[in-house]
Amino acid sequence: MYSFRALAVIAFSLTASFANAQAPDVVEQSTGFNSSFALSTSQIEAASLSPETANRVNTVINFDRSQLANGGPAEDSFYQLPPLNDTTTALKPGILLKVQDFTNTTSFVTPPNTALSRILYTTTNFNGTVIPASAFILWPFSPKPFKQTPTGPARNENSTVKAPAILWTHGTSGFFASHAPSSHRALWYADAAPFALALAGYAVVGPDYAGLGISKSWDGADIPHQYLLSSASAHDALYAMEASLAAFPDRLDARFVTMGHSQGGGVAWGVAEVLAAKGDGEFKTLAEGYLGAIAGSPTTSVFSGLPGFILPWVGMMLRGIFPDFELSQWLTPLGIARTQLLKEVEGGIGVGTQLYLQAGEDVVRADYDETSWHAGAYARLANAGGRPFRGPLLVVQGTRDLYIPYDVTTATVRGTCDANPAGDLEYLVVNGTGHVPTLDATRPIWLQWIEDRFEGRALEKSGCARTDLASFLPLDRYQSVGNSFPQFAGLPEFSYQVPLGP
Ligand SMILES: *[C@@H]1O[C@H](CO)[C@@H](O)[C@H](O)[C@H]1NC(C)=O
Ligand SMILES: *[C@@H]1O[C@H](CO)[C@@H](O)[C@H](O)[C@H]1NC(C)=O
Ligand SMILES: *[C@@H]1O[C@H](CO)[C@@H](O)[C@H](O)[C@H]1NC(C)=O
Ligand SMILES: *[C@@H]1O[C@H](CO)[C@@H](O)[C@H](O)[C@H]1NC(C)=O
Ligand SMILES: *[C@@H]1O[C@H](CO)[C@@H](O)[C@H](O)[C@H]1NC(C)=O
Ligand SMILES: *[C@@H]1O[C@H](CO)[C@@H](O)[C@H](O)[C@H]1NC(C)=O
Numbered sequence: 001m002y003s004f005r006a007l008a009v010i011a012f013s014l015t016a017s018f019a020n021a022q023a024p025d026v027v028e029q030s031t032g033f034n035s036s037f038a039l040s041t042s043q044i045e046a047a048s049l050s051p052e053t054a055n056r057v058n059t060v061i062n063f064d065r066s067q068l069a070n071g072g073p074a075e076d077s078f079y080q081l082p083p084l085n086d087t088t089t090a091l092k093p094g095i096l097l098k099v100q101d102f103t104n105t106t107s108f109v110t111p112p113n114t115a116l117s118r119i120l121y122t123t124t125n126f127n128g129t130v131i132p133a134s135a136f137i138l139w140p141f142s143p144k145p146f147k148q149t150p151t152g153p154a155r156n157e158n159s160t161v162k163a164p165a166i167l168w169t170h171g172t173s174g175f176f177a178s179h180a181p182s183s184h185r186a187l188w189y190a191d192a193a194p195f196a197l198a199l200a201g202y203a204v205v206g207p208d209y210a211g212l213g214i215s216k217s218w219d220g221a222d223i224p225h226q227y228l229l230s231s232a233s234a235h236d237a238l239y240a241m242e243a244s245l246a247a248f249p250d251r252l253d254a255r256f257v258t259m260g261h262s263q264g265g266g267v268a269w270g271v272a273e274v275l276a277a278k279g280d281g282e283f284k285t286l287a288e289g290y291l292g293a294i295a296g297s298p299t300t301s302v303f304s305g306l307p308g309f310i311l312p313w314v315g316m317m318l319r320g321i322f323p324d325f326e327l328s329q330w331l332t333p334l335g336i337a338r339t340q341l342l343k344e345v346e347g348g349i350g351v352g353t354q355l356y357l358q359a360g361e362d363v364v365r366a367d368y369d370e371t372s373w374h375a376g377a378y379a380r381l382a383n384a385g386g387r388p389f390r391g392p393l394l395v396v397q398g399t400r401d402l403y404i405p406y407d408v409t410t411a412t413v414r415g416t417c418d419a420n421p422a423g424d425l426e427y428l429v430v431n432g433t434g435h436v437p438t439l440d441a442t443r444p445i446w447l448q449w450i451e452d453r454f455e456g457r458a459l460e461k462s463g464c465a466r467t468d469l470a471s472f473l474p475l476d477r478y479q480s481v482g483n484s485f486p487q488f489a490g491l492p493e494f495s496y497q498v499p500l501g502p
Contacts, residue, residue, distance in 0.1 A: 024492035035065035039345070048334060053354055056378035060350040065178075066488075069107040069185045071133075073177045073213050078103075078118055081132055084218055092128040093235070094124045094242035098262035098453030101247075103136070109185045109486040112501075113141040114198045118182050121243030123210050126232040126321055126381075131223050134213035135240040136182035137248070138194050139163060144201025145359055150312045150456035156250035163203035164253045164454050167241050167271070168194055169233065170206060171297075171436070180213030181206055187400040188484045192439045193261065200447055203252055205274045207240035209233045209267075211317075224317035228263060228310075230384040234270030242286055257450045261439055262404065265298030267386035270392065276388040276396045291453035292392040294446055296439055297404045300385040300412040303375055305403060307364045308356040311386045312339045314378060321381070322374055330373040335363030385412035391424035392459055394449055396442055398433030400480075417464035424459055432475040436482055443467065 037058060044054045065072070073079040080099050084091065096119060103116035110116060117137040122130050143163040146153060154162040170484045173179040173188045181188035187195075187206060194204045210232070211225030226232040237258065245252055260268030272293045279287035303310055311330045316339060327336055338355040345351065356363045369375050397409040407431070413427045433441045452459075461467065471478060489497040 023261065024307055024495050026496050027493035033062040033066045035062040037065060039060045043341055043344065044048050047337045047355070053358060056354050057351055060354060061345055061347065064348050064350060067185050067316045068178060069183055072183045073180055076183060079134060079212065079214055081120070081218060089120055093122045093124045093130050094239040096243045096246045097121055098133060099247045106490055107185065107488070109488050110187065111195050111199060112197070115139040119243055119247050120214070121239060123236045123239040125210060126229055128364060131217050132214050133209055133210045133236055133240070134180055134182050134208045135244065136187060137244055138187065138198045138204040138206065140198050140201045140203060142201065146451070146455050148455050153415050154255065155255040161251040164201070165204045165256035166197050166204050166450065167237055167256050167258040168197065168204045169204045169237050169258065169260030169264030169271070170269035171264050173212060174347060175211070175227060177213055177215035177318060178345040179348050180208040182208050184214055189261070190486050191488055192436055193259065195442060205241055205244045207237045209236050224320050225388045226317055226320070227313050228266065228299055229382045230266040230270030231274060232496050233267040234274045236284060237267055237271055237284055238274060255291055255454065257291045257294065257453055259294040260394070261296035262435065263299050265295040266300060266384045268293045269295040269298050269300070269389065272389035272391065272393050273387050276389040279390055283487050287390070290390065292394070294394045294396065294449065296396045297398065297401055297435055298384060298395065298409065299404060300383050301408045302382050304405060304408045307368070309352065310363050311355055312342070312370060313352065315339070316343070317379065318374060322377065324431045329374065330365060330368040332362050334361060334364055338363055349418060372409055386415045388420055389416070390425060392426060393425045394446070395425065396428045396430070396438060396446065398430045398435070398438035398441070400432055401435045401438065421464070423464065425464050426461050428469060429466065431468045432471060435481060
């Protein structure tokens with residue numbers, strides 16, 4: 001479906017003499033890996049892995065690495081930082097560093113008739129240090145036309161309509177450079193949001209979040225991904241939007257809706273909070289184009305998830321925020337050894353699952369919350385919710401979400417509404433849907449919500465309001481979990497796998 005070379009063969013066969021048409025080679029392989037990684041004996045010993053776990057980790061790493069377009073940030077020259085012009089003046093956030101206007105999508109699995117650009121730009125970490133980061137922009141074939149807009153469609157100097165923008169904040173992809181959605185063949189969230197949005201006519205601006213994509217600053221300092229710190233990633237998102245507008249002033253509409261899911265649901269909510277705090281100051285110009293935010297299944301309570309999942313991931317970077325923190329305050333020696341391995345292999349969520357969630361192995365100290373104050377303090381810094389926000393905000397939550405409990409989101413919504421009785425927050429509860437599948441179940445609703453914002457319509461429900469959504473057919477008839485992924489078939493010998501391609 002996505003093979004340029006297969007496409008060329010077929011285009012050739014239609015335009016030139018059929019006698020010259022040549023069938024491509026066919027190779028038996030549908031999910032083969034483009035990676036042959038294996039843990040070393042010393043890595044297996046140091047992390048106390050059983051042979052079975054070591055094998056599983058190898059398999060997951062080979063799968064993850066096979067999803068990297070162009071070999072990922074380690075190999076793709078796009079991610080190399082350009083030198084600084086002038087090291088005597090202080091670097092500002094929101095500055096464009098590099099534009100890849102045309103990103104060749106041959107090794108991505110983006111839908112036909114979408115186009116990709118990528119940028120490098122500056123953002124800040126939690127303590128205000130300016131650091132580089134990366135982002136993608138997925139372009140529609142044709143910008144979505146609106147029936148009405150308050151000021152008419154945005155046009156450039158040649159009267160060409162600009163593409164309405166969605167600032168898309170992704171859910172957890174990992175913690176290291178190679179987990180940048182901009183280097184993932186499917187931009188990480190694929191059909192669940194970015195593809196759906198681009199196919200609906202929006203330009204999708206997708207920040208990777210600092211630390212994903214680029215892991216070292218100009219001075220060689222590490223850029224740890226400040227995991228689940230909603231305000232830090234919200235700054236990454238807002239600066240990505242500023243830099244994208246600077247990169248594509250004639251193509252990108254300054255009006256935008258922010259939309260995110262899971263970790264990125266917390267970030268989208270964080271964008272609404274940062275704009276409430278700084279929308280008349282630092283982000284004044286950007287805020288003029290802001291139309292609202294959608295927070296899907298948002299992270300609003302860092303430690304409400306499984307400790308074996310969250311504590312090692314947050315703990316890896318916590319010293320950058322609390323310099324006196326020691327990983328040994330949260331993790332057992334086994335947990336520390338596994339975390340060391342996770343860093344060495346740049347493991348993602350799938351590797352983390354294998355390293356931290358083995359039955360009978362304790363990686364987290366049972367007393368982590370008693371012996372150290374850091375968890376409570378981090379939650380207060382990191383969590384979205386309960387603060388002033390710039391509305392309107394649509395919060396979408398399924399009742400059968402295993403990762404973000406419905407009760408947690410409901411409590412955050414209640415607390416936020418109590419603190420902001422005049423705020424426009426609609427809480428859409430979907431009865432019976434799980435974490436990412438809630439996005440699929442509600443696609444027509446959020447697409448309509450976005451359209452209404454661009455068309456300047458009044459909210460259907462103002463103030464704090466709840467909407468309940470139930471399935472059309474009995475719930476047990478629906479496919480409830482995601483069980484497929486977009487598989488790269490972009491080499492000629494696999495073109496038989498994508499008969500719908502050309
Ligand atoms: C396969 O992986 C290699 C090494 O990472 C990379 O350079 C290459 O681009 C990948 N091939 C495809 C088709 O993605
Ligand atoms: C470097 O200089 C160019 C040309 O003056 C400018 O457009 C760009 O913004 C500068 N980059 C940074 C990071 O300051
Ligand atoms: C994209 O990359 C492929 C593979 O390297 C190449 O064959 C093709 O010509 C490139 N497309 C464009 C438009 O540059
Ligand atoms: C407008 O059209 C002119 C002439 O075709 C072209 O040179 C210019 O780049 C266009 N500007 C934009 C913003 O597309
Ligand atoms: C900010 O954090 C970095 C590490 O991420 C640290 O090196 C630096 O000293 C911190 N700056 C301040 C002002 O806390
Ligand atoms: C979901 O639907 C079931 C069956 O109709 C009902 O019992 C339950 O209360 C609903 N849950 C919520 C949170 O509305």
